[in-house]
Amino acid sequence: MSAVVTHSFTAEGYLVLKQLISPTEISMIQQEADRVLTQERLSACVRPNNTLTPLRWNDRLVDLFLGSGERLKRLAVGTGGASLKWISAYISSKDPGTGPLWWHQDWWCWHHDQSFKKEATQVAVLCYLQPTTEDSGALRVIPGSHHRHIPLHEQLPRAHDHDLDLDSGHPAMADHPDQLTLNLEAGDAVVIDYRLLHGTHANIGANRRDCLMLTFTPDWDRLPSDIQGHLSRNFALPQPGESIEAISYDPGLLPDFDALAFDLEIDRVPPSYFTVSDS
Ligand SMILES: O=C(O)CCC(=O)C(=O)O
Numbered sequence: 001m002s003a004v005v006t007h008s009f010t011a012e013g014y015l016v017l018k019q020l021i022s023p024t025e026i027s028m029i030q031q032e033a034d035r036v037l038t039q040e041r042l043s044a045c046v047r048p049n050n051t052l053t054p055l056r057w058n059d060r061l062v063d064l065f066l067g068s069g070e071r072l073k074r075l076a077v078g079t080g081g082a083s084l085k086w087i088s089a090y091i092s093s094k095d096p097g098t099g100p101l102w103w104h105q106d107w108w109c110w111h112h113d114q115s116f117k118k119e120a121t122q123v124a125v126l127c128y129l130q131p132t133t134e135d136s137g138a139l140r141v142i143p144g145s146h147h148r149h150i151p152l153h154e155q156l157p158r159a160h161d162h163d164l165d166l167d168s169g170h171p172a173m174a175d176h177p178d179q180l181t182l183n184l185e186a187g188d189a190v191v192i193d194y195r196l197l198h199g200t201h202a203n204i205g206a207n208r209r210d211c212l213m214l215t216f217t218p219d220w221d222r223l224p225s226d227i228q229g230h231l232s233r234n235f236a237l238p239q240p241g242e243s244i245e246a247i248s249y250d251p252g253l254l255p256d257f258d259a260l261a262f263d264l265e266i267d268r269v270p271p272s273y274f275t276v277s278d279s
Helices: 026-038 060-066 069-079 151-155 225-232
Strands: 014-017 045-047 050-055 085-094 101-104 123-128 139-141 180-182 189-193 198-200 209-217
Touching: 014 069, 014 180, 026 050, 026 060, 026 085, 026 209, 060 085, 060 209, 069 189, 139 189
Parallel strands: none
Antiparallel strands: 014 189, 045 050, 050 085, 085 209, 101 198, 123 189, 123 209, 139 180, 139 198
Protein backbone atom coordinates (compact mmCIF):
# COMPACT_ATOMS: atom_id res chain seq x y z
CA MET A 1 0.00 0.00 0.00
CA SER A 2 1.41 3.46 -0.85
CA ALA A 3 1.75 6.23 1.73
CA VAL A 4 -1.25 8.61 1.86
CA VAL A 5 0.58 11.93 2.02
CA THR A 6 -1.98 14.70 2.37
CA HIS A 7 0.42 17.36 3.57
CA SER A 8 4.14 17.89 3.92
CA PHE A 9 5.71 15.90 6.75
CA THR A 10 8.53 18.44 6.88
CA ALA A 11 6.16 21.41 7.27
CA GLU A 12 3.61 19.86 9.65
CA GLY A 13 5.89 17.58 11.65
CA TYR A 14 3.61 14.54 11.54
CA LEU A 15 2.28 12.03 9.04
CA VAL A 16 -0.38 9.33 9.36
CA LEU A 17 0.40 6.00 7.67
CA LYS A 18 -2.75 3.86 7.61
CA GLN A 19 -2.27 0.10 8.19
CA LEU A 20 1.49 0.35 8.55
CA ILE A 21 0.93 -2.92 10.40
CA SER A 22 -1.39 -4.89 8.13
CA PRO A 23 -4.59 -6.67 9.25
CA THR A 24 -2.80 -10.00 8.69
CA GLU A 25 0.06 -9.05 11.07
CA ILE A 26 -1.77 -7.20 13.81
CA SER A 27 -2.89 -10.08 16.03
CA MET A 28 0.62 -11.62 16.04
CA ILE A 29 2.11 -8.24 17.00
CA GLN A 30 -0.52 -7.67 19.72
CA GLN A 31 0.21 -11.13 21.18
CA GLU A 32 3.94 -10.51 21.13
CA ALA A 33 3.45 -7.13 22.86
CA ASP A 34 1.30 -8.86 25.51
CA ARG A 35 4.04 -11.44 26.04
CA VAL A 36 6.74 -8.77 26.46
CA LEU A 37 4.59 -6.77 28.88
CA THR A 38 4.00 -9.76 31.15
CA GLN A 39 7.79 -10.12 31.50
CA GLU A 40 7.92 -6.85 33.53
CA ARG A 41 11.36 -5.90 32.26
CA LEU A 42 13.46 -4.20 34.90
CA SER A 43 14.35 -1.28 32.65
CA ALA A 44 10.72 -0.23 32.05
CA CYS A 45 10.21 3.46 32.69
CA VAL A 46 7.00 4.31 34.56
CA ARG A 47 5.86 7.88 33.87
CA PRO A 48 2.66 9.42 35.20
CA ASN A 49 -0.16 7.85 33.13
CA ASN A 50 2.14 5.88 30.82
CA THR A 51 4.79 3.13 30.87
CA LEU A 52 7.65 2.79 28.38
CA THR A 53 9.10 -0.69 27.95
CA PRO A 54 12.37 -0.68 26.01
CA LEU A 55 13.06 -3.18 23.23
CA ARG A 56 16.37 -4.12 21.61
CA TRP A 57 17.60 -5.11 18.14
CA ASN A 58 16.98 -8.83 18.83
CA ASP A 59 13.43 -8.53 20.21
CA ARG A 60 10.91 -10.37 18.05
CA LEU A 61 8.71 -7.26 17.79
CA VAL A 62 11.60 -5.29 16.29
CA ASP A 63 12.40 -8.14 13.92
CA LEU A 64 8.77 -8.39 12.80
CA PHE A 65 8.48 -4.66 12.20
CA LEU A 66 11.80 -4.17 10.41
CA GLY A 67 11.39 -7.39 8.42
CA SER A 68 8.96 -5.78 5.97
CA GLY A 69 10.68 -3.99 3.08
CA GLU A 70 7.33 -2.50 1.96
CA ARG A 71 6.82 -0.93 5.41
CA LEU A 72 10.28 0.60 5.40
CA LYS A 73 9.73 1.95 1.90
CA ARG A 74 6.59 3.75 3.07
CA LEU A 75 8.55 5.24 5.96
CA ALA A 76 11.40 6.38 3.73
CA VAL A 77 9.01 7.93 1.19
CA GLY A 78 6.90 9.55 3.91
CA THR A 79 9.82 11.15 5.74
CA GLY A 80 11.74 11.99 2.55
CA GLY A 81 15.03 10.60 3.85
CA ALA A 82 17.57 8.90 1.59
CA SER A 83 19.40 6.75 4.18
CA LEU A 84 16.92 5.46 6.79
CA LYS A 85 18.45 3.89 9.94
CA TRP A 86 16.72 2.33 12.95
CA ILE A 87 17.85 3.60 16.39
CA SER A 88 15.55 2.33 19.16
CA ALA A 89 12.15 0.86 20.06
CA TYR A 90 9.71 0.76 22.97
CA ILE A 91 6.19 -0.30 23.85
CA SER A 92 4.31 2.71 25.23
CA SER A 93 1.35 1.48 27.29
CA LYS A 94 -1.54 3.33 28.85
CA ASP A 95 -3.45 1.40 31.46
CA PRO A 96 -7.23 1.76 31.81
CA GLY A 97 -8.17 4.78 33.93
CA THR A 98 -4.98 6.75 33.27
CA GLY A 99 -5.03 10.50 32.60
CA PRO A 100 -3.40 12.29 29.66
CA LEU A 101 0.31 11.97 28.88
CA TRP A 102 1.58 15.54 29.13
CA TRP A 103 2.60 17.71 26.20
CA HIS A 104 6.27 17.19 25.45
CA GLN A 105 8.75 16.82 22.63
CA ASP A 106 11.44 14.15 22.37
CA TRP A 107 14.45 15.98 20.89
CA TRP A 108 17.48 15.72 23.18
CA CYS A 109 20.18 18.05 21.84
CA TRP A 110 18.76 21.58 21.62
CA HIS A 111 22.16 23.26 21.99
CA HIS A 112 23.26 21.68 18.67
CA ASP A 113 22.87 23.59 15.34
CA GLN A 114 21.23 20.47 13.94
CA SER A 115 18.11 21.36 16.00
CA PHE A 116 17.31 24.27 13.69
CA LYS A 117 17.24 22.48 10.31
CA LYS A 118 13.91 22.14 8.54
CA GLU A 119 14.33 18.40 8.02
CA ALA A 120 13.84 16.00 10.92
CA THR A 121 17.03 14.54 12.39
CA GLN A 122 15.16 11.80 14.26
CA VAL A 123 11.57 10.59 14.02
CA ALA A 124 9.33 8.40 16.16
CA VAL A 125 6.96 5.97 14.45
CA LEU A 126 4.02 5.32 16.77
CA CYS A 127 2.03 2.22 15.75
CA TYR A 128 -1.19 1.78 17.68
CA LEU A 129 -2.15 -1.80 18.47
CA GLN A 130 -5.75 -0.98 19.45
CA PRO A 131 -8.16 1.65 18.03
CA THR A 132 -7.62 5.07 19.63
CA THR A 133 -10.12 7.82 20.39
CA GLU A 134 -10.30 10.79 22.76
CA ASP A 135 -11.49 8.31 25.41
CA SER A 136 -8.87 5.62 24.82
CA GLY A 137 -5.53 7.43 24.83
CA ALA A 138 -5.37 8.83 21.26
CA LEU A 139 -2.28 10.84 20.36
CA ARG A 140 -2.67 14.61 20.08
CA VAL A 141 -0.17 16.78 18.23
CA ILE A 142 0.37 20.49 17.59
CA PRO A 143 1.23 20.73 13.87
CA GLY A 144 4.15 23.05 13.11
CA SER A 145 5.40 23.19 16.72
CA HIS A 146 8.65 21.44 15.68
CA HIS A 147 9.65 24.48 13.61
CA ARG A 148 8.80 27.39 15.86
CA HIS A 149 8.45 28.43 19.44
CA ILE A 150 4.87 28.65 20.78
CA PRO A 151 3.79 29.95 24.23
CA LEU A 152 3.07 26.39 25.47
CA HIS A 153 6.80 25.59 25.24
CA GLU A 154 7.43 27.86 28.23
CA GLN A 155 4.71 26.30 30.37
CA LEU A 156 5.99 22.75 30.15
CA PRO A 157 7.99 20.88 32.74
CA ARG A 158 11.35 19.48 31.56
CA ALA A 159 10.58 16.72 29.03
CA HIS A 160 11.21 13.25 30.51
CA ASP A 161 11.02 14.49 34.13
CA HIS A 162 9.44 11.25 35.18
CA ASP A 163 8.47 11.89 38.75
CA LEU A 164 6.24 14.95 38.28
CA ASP A 165 2.52 14.46 38.84
CA LEU A 166 0.73 17.41 37.29
CA ASP A 167 -2.75 18.65 38.06
CA SER A 168 -5.27 17.97 35.24
CA GLY A 169 -5.72 21.74 34.80
CA HIS A 170 -2.01 22.33 34.13
CA PRO A 171 -1.41 23.52 30.51
CA ALA A 172 0.86 20.48 29.99
CA MET A 173 -2.15 18.20 30.56
CA ALA A 174 -5.00 20.24 29.09
CA ASP A 175 -6.43 20.43 25.57
CA HIS A 176 -4.71 23.03 23.36
CA PRO A 177 -6.62 25.16 20.81
CA ASP A 178 -4.24 24.14 17.99
CA GLN A 179 -4.17 20.42 18.77
CA LEU A 180 -5.10 17.71 16.34
CA THR A 181 -6.36 14.39 17.74
CA LEU A 182 -5.39 11.31 15.76
CA ASN A 183 -8.24 8.80 15.98
CA LEU A 184 -6.75 5.64 14.50
CA GLU A 185 -7.50 1.99 13.82
CA ALA A 186 -5.35 -0.87 15.15
CA GLY A 187 -2.27 -1.09 12.90
CA ASP A 188 -2.29 2.59 11.88
CA ALA A 189 0.81 4.66 12.63
CA VAL A 190 1.81 8.29 13.09
CA VAL A 191 5.33 9.44 12.26
CA ILE A 192 6.43 12.51 14.20
CA ASP A 193 9.47 14.76 14.02
CA TYR A 194 11.25 14.37 17.39
CA ARG A 195 10.79 18.14 18.00
CA LEU A 196 6.98 18.09 17.59
CA LEU A 197 4.87 18.84 20.67
CA HIS A 198 2.70 15.81 21.34
CA GLY A 199 0.90 14.02 24.17
CA THR A 200 -2.09 11.75 24.61
CA HIS A 201 -5.66 11.94 25.74
CA ALA A 202 -6.70 10.05 28.86
CA ASN A 203 -7.62 6.38 28.63
CA ILE A 204 -10.95 6.17 30.42
CA GLY A 205 -11.83 2.87 28.71
CA ALA A 206 -11.62 -0.60 30.27
CA ASN A 207 -8.66 -1.85 28.23
CA ARG A 208 -4.93 -1.19 28.12
CA ARG A 209 -3.83 0.80 25.05
CA ASP A 210 -0.45 -0.19 23.56
CA CYS A 211 1.71 1.65 21.07
CA LEU A 212 4.73 0.04 19.39
CA MET A 213 7.12 2.95 19.00
CA LEU A 214 10.29 2.81 16.90
CA THR A 215 12.71 5.64 16.28
CA PHE A 216 14.69 6.24 13.09
CA THR A 217 16.92 8.80 11.45
CA PRO A 218 15.54 9.43 7.93
CA ASP A 219 18.88 10.56 6.49
CA TRP A 220 21.78 9.12 8.49
CA ASP A 221 24.42 9.87 5.86
CA ARG A 222 23.80 13.63 6.14
CA LEU A 223 23.98 13.87 9.94
CA PRO A 224 26.94 15.51 11.69
CA SER A 225 29.35 12.89 12.99
CA ASP A 226 28.90 13.84 16.67
CA ILE A 227 25.13 13.17 16.38
CA GLN A 228 25.85 9.91 14.54
CA GLY A 229 28.31 8.90 17.25
CA HIS A 230 25.85 9.58 20.07
CA LEU A 231 22.99 7.73 18.37
CA SER A 232 25.18 4.76 17.46
CA ARG A 233 25.72 4.15 21.20
CA ASN A 234 22.00 3.60 21.89
CA PHE A 235 21.51 0.55 24.16
CA ALA A 236 18.88 -0.83 21.75
CA LEU A 237 21.52 -1.40 19.05
CA PRO A 238 23.82 -4.45 18.89
CA GLN A 239 26.80 -4.04 21.18
CA PRO A 240 30.32 -5.35 20.47
CA GLY A 241 30.27 -9.13 20.80
CA GLU A 242 26.55 -9.51 20.01
CA SER A 243 26.04 -11.50 16.81
CA ILE A 244 23.36 -10.23 14.42
CA GLU A 245 23.35 -13.40 12.32
CA ALA A 246 19.80 -14.41 13.37
CA ILE A 247 18.01 -11.21 12.38
CA SER A 248 15.58 -11.38 9.47
CA TYR A 249 15.80 -7.67 8.58
CA ASP A 250 18.37 -5.89 6.45
CA PRO A 251 21.50 -5.24 8.60
CA GLY A 252 21.94 -2.08 6.52
CA LEU A 253 19.17 -0.57 8.68
CA LEU A 254 21.58 -0.47 11.63
CA PRO A 255 23.72 2.67 11.96
CA ASP A 256 27.31 2.33 10.79
CA PHE A 257 29.82 4.47 12.65
CA ASP A 258 33.51 3.68 12.51
CA ALA A 259 35.03 6.60 14.43
CA LEU A 260 35.34 6.83 18.22
CA ALA A 261 31.76 7.43 19.45
CA PHE A 262 30.97 9.47 22.54
CA ASP A 263 27.82 10.68 24.30
CA LEU A 264 26.71 14.26 23.71
CA GLU A 265 25.38 16.39 26.54
CA ILE A 266 21.60 15.90 26.78
CA ASP A 267 19.58 19.10 26.48
CA ARG A 268 15.82 18.58 26.25
CA VAL A 269 14.78 22.23 26.68
CA PRO A 270 14.28 24.24 23.48
CA PRO A 271 15.52 27.85 23.53
CA SER A 272 12.93 30.41 24.61
CA TYR A 273 12.59 31.48 20.96
CA PHE A 274 13.46 29.43 17.89
CA THR A 275 12.73 28.98 14.20
CA VAL A 276 14.37 26.77 11.57
CA SER A 277 16.22 27.31 8.30
CA ASP A 278 16.91 25.34 5.10
CA SER A 279 20.64 24.83 5.36
O1 LIG B 1 1.92 6.39 23.96
C1 LIG B 1 1.76 7.28 23.16
O2 LIG B 1 0.74 7.37 22.45
C2 LIG B 1 2.78 8.39 23.02
C3 LIG B 1 4.08 8.11 23.71
C4 LIG B 1 4.98 9.31 23.66
O3 LIG B 1 4.63 10.36 23.28
C5 LIG B 1 6.37 9.19 24.09
O4 LIG B 1 6.74 8.16 24.68
O5 LIG B 1 7.16 10.13 23.84
